[in-house]
Structures are given as structure tokens and as C-alpha cells.
Amino acid sequence: MALDTVQDYVDYARELLQDTKNSPYRYSDTSLVRALSLSLPEAKKLRPDLFLNVTIPTFSTAAMTASVPMDEMYRTSLAYYMCGIAQLRDDEEVQDQRAAAFLGMFQAKLTTVS
Amino acid sequence: MAAADITRLMNNARLRLTGATDAVLQQELFAVMDEFFKKSNVWNEDIDVAVPGLDPAGTIYELVPSGSALIDKLLWVFQKPADTSIGRGPGVNAAMSIPGQLTLQTQPSSDVIYTVTVALTVQDPTLKNGYVTFPAWVLAKYREAILDGLLGRMMTQPSKPYTNSQMAVFHMRKFVQAAASARVEWARNNTYRAQAWAFPGGFSGGSQRGGRSGWGGPA
Numbered sequence: 001m002a003l004d005t006v007q008d009y010v011d012y013a014r015e016l017l018q019d020t021k022n023s024p025y026r027y028s029d030t031s032l033v034r035a036l037s038l039s040l041p042e043a044k045k046l047r048p049d050l051f052l053n054v055t056i057p058t059f060s061t062a063a064m065t066a067s068v069p070m071d072e073m074y075r076t077s078l079a080y081y082m083c084g085i086a087q088l089r090d091d092e093e094v095q096d097q098r099a100a101a102f103l104g105m106f107q108a109k110l111t112t113v114s
Numbered sequence: 115m116a117a118a119d120i121t122r123l124m125n126n127a128r129l130r131l132t133g134a135t136d137a138v139l140q141q142e143l144f145a146v147m148d149e150f151f152k153k154s155n156v157w158n159e160d161i162d163v164a165v166p167g168l169d170p171a172g173t174i175y176e177l178v179p180s181g182s183a184l185i186d187k188l189l190w191v192f193q194k195p196a197d198t199s200i201g202r203g204p205g206v207n208a209a210m211s212i213p214g215q216l217t218l219q220t221q222p223s224s225d226v227i228y229t230v231t232v233a234l235t236v237q238d239p240t241l242k243n244g245y246v247t248f249p250a251w252v253l254a255k256y257r258e259a260i261l262d263g264l265l266g267r268m269m270t271q272p273s274k275p276y277t278n279s280q281m282a283v284f285h286m287r288k289f290v291q292a293a294a295s296a297r298v299e300w301a302r303n304n305t306y307r308a309q310a311w312a313f314p315g316g317f318s319g320g321s322q323r324g325g326r327s328g329w330g331g332p333a
Contacts (some may be wrong), residue, residue: 046273073134089189112276113132 003075010038010078013082016102027086028063036068039081039106046110067068077091077109119253120245131268133275139264140244144236146244146263150256151235152186153323154296157249160229161184164217173255175216177230182247184237185213194227200245204230227288293314 003009010032019026040056047114070078084102087095108114126138151157152261163175165286188210193203206228207219216230238244253260267287 049141049271049274050135052137052141073133073135111273111275 002053002069003068003072003079005065005067006033006036006059007051008012009075009079010064012076012079014067016079016083017086025111028042029064032082032086033059033064033087035082035085036078038085039074039078042081042106043070043077043110047074050054050110074110077106080104081110119250119257121256123264127264127268131267131276133266138271139245139268140240140246142146142267143260143264144240144264145244146260146267147236147248147252150252150260150263150289150293150296151233153290153293154300155187155233156252156256156296156300157183157190157234158189158231159234160231161167163230165218165222165228167222167226171221172217173221175212175218176272177210177216177232179232179234182237183234185210185232186235187213187233188216189231189233191216191218191230194229208301219255229286233242256292256296259289259296262286262330263289 001101003012010029013032013035014020014025014027017027037058040051044051044056050071057065057066057069059068059098068075081104084099085101085108087102090096090099105114123143124136124139128134131139159179161177161179163177165175178183188208190207191206195201195203195208208216208228208230211217212233234246237329240246262285264283266289268274268276269282269285273276
């Protein structure tokens with residue numbers, strides 16, 4: 001599955017979060033899309049070169065087919081950020097570790113060869 | 115630029131710069147070419163300027179390159195000879211305190227045409243696909259130098275997957291040396307072990323008075 005649209009990112013983040021069964025979802029579309037919107041400015045802070053001539057959009061659940069302006073080499077980093085933010089919400093110890101791991105992977109994907 | 119040459123340059127850069135995007139490579143290529151042209155002077159253009167007789171002293175003559183380029187330096191000015199068998203007329207003392215604005219030390223008393231040679235560098239806008247425009251032969255002749263400049267500049271960027279300060283120094287040193295060699299080659303008119311000229315321009319009527327040599331550099 002390629003990561004192109006907001007829906008693609010939400011679906012991929014749900015796979016990593018093990019939240020693919022809607023009964024209902026543990027993490028709502030609204031919270032995941034908000035995390036995606038937050039991920040772009042964070043990525044721009046680390047890699048301004050990826051956003052030359054790009055205006056960072058704010059996404060909403062009303063437009064899940066909107067495309068996400070990110071170079072294809074770095075798209076998984078945004079999904080990792082979404083997962084990290086989602087897991088920060090939980091206060092169990094194991095979730096804190098996963099949140100830190102995801103946010104660390106977000107940074108590493110953008111700034112190192114990893 | 116020739117498509118094959120620019121494709122080769124970009125592919126060479128991409129495989130040495132893990133994770134670099136084309137937009138950034140194009141951004142840095144502009145800066146590399148600007149530095150290369152300013153250091154080497156290899157991109158020249160002759161611009162004919164018609165000067166009416168008895169213009170007041172200090173009259174400014176606007177110089178406009180034919181293509182998308184920025185005038186960097188005034189190299190030399192010669193009178194355009196009426197006889198087509200002569201390459202250059204007498205040399206003329208001139209200045210360009212603001213790039214693109216030519217002033218003459220002495221105004222001519224009758225209408226003349228001067229051939230003004232300027233050194234050019236790159237300028238915006240770039241092409242639609244983001245590439246800077248400059249003569250194709252420059253990339254073909256100096257591809258290694260340009261690649262070194264591009265790699266060096268990219269590797270100096272902080273906190274990127276391709277950041278490498280040691281290799282940046284290595285590549286920038288090679289780039290600076292290559293630009294200096296290009297300047298020497300240009301001064302010799304790309305002629306192996308030879309002077310740039312066949313005989314002094316002053317021979318055709320110029321004077322060495324006023325601190326200006328009769329020779330005007332590459333013909």
C-alpha cells in the first residue's frame with residue numbers, strides 16, 4: 001500500500017497500532033488525522049528542505065482523499081509520528097515505551113540513513 | 115543544458131547523497147554554478163553598444179545579455195572595426211560600478227559601436243522543471259568540478275542523512291581547485307601551453323597609456 005492520501009496514512013497507522021477492527025476503533029479518525037496534521041510542521045523543523053515551495057496543509061476527516069505533500073522516501077516517518085502521538089495518550093508503561101520508540105523512529109527516519 | 119548531461123550529473127549526485135531530494139539538489143546546483151562562474155569567468159558574452167557622439171561624460175549605457183543570465187564582471191571593451199577582416203578595434207577604457215551599467219572614461223566625438231565583453235553568471239528564474247540555465251558546454255566540460263561542488267555543498271547541510279563534514283571538505287577543495295584551473299584555461303583560451311592571443315590587441319591601434327594593457331584577454 002502506497003502512502004499518498006490521508007486515508008492511506010490513517011490505515012497504515014492503524015496497522016501499526018493494531019487498531020484495524022472498527023468495533024469501534026480505539027483511536028478515532030479525528031485524532032489520527034490531527035496527529036498527521038501535527039507531523040508535517042515537526043518534519044519541516046527537522047528537514048526544511050523537504051518542504052521547499054510547499055505550503056503545509058491542515059487535514060480533516062472531511063477530506064480523507066487529500067494527498068499529503070511529502071517526498072516518497074520519507075512518508076513512513078509521518079506514520080510513525082502519528083503512532084507515537086496516539087500512544088502518548090495511554091498511560092500504561094508499555095505504551096510509553098512504544099510512543100518513545102515511534103517518535104524516535106520518526107526523527108531517525110528524517111535525519112539519518114535508517 | 116543537454117538532458118543527458120544533467121541526468122548524469124543528477125544520478126551521480128543521487129547515488130552519493132542518500133535521501134537527498136531533487137528540489138534540494140536543484141537549489142544547491144544554482145549556488146554551485148553561481149560560484150563556479152564567478153570564480154572562473156568562463157561564461158562570456160560580447161554585447162555591441164552603439165554610443166552616439168558627444169554624449170555627456172558619465173553617460174550610462176545599459177548592458178543586457180541575450181539570454182537568462184546576470185552580468186558579473188566587465189572584462190574589456192573594444193571598438194568594433196568597420197573592416198570585417200579585423201577582429202578588434204582599439205581598446206577603450208570603461209567601468210561598470212553597477213553590474214550592467216557601462217560608463218566610458220572618454221566619450222567619443224562621433225558615433226561608434228563598442229563591443230563590450232562581460233562575464234556572466236546564473237540568475238532566476240530557473241526552468242519550469244527547476245533546473246538552472248547555463249550553456250550546455252560548461253556542464254559537458256566541467257562535469258566533475260560541478261559534481262564536486264554539488265556534493266560538497268549538500269554534505270555541509272546540517273542534520274541530514276547525507277551530512278558528512280569530512281567529505282564536504284574533500285569535495286569543496288576539489289571544486290575550488292577545479293574552478294581555479296577553469297579560470298586559467300579560460301585565460302589561455304582553452305589552448306594547450308599557449309597564450310590566449312595571436313598578437314596584442316594594442317597592435318591594432320590601442321595604447322598602453324592610462325594603466326591599461328593593449329591585450330584584452332581571450333579573443
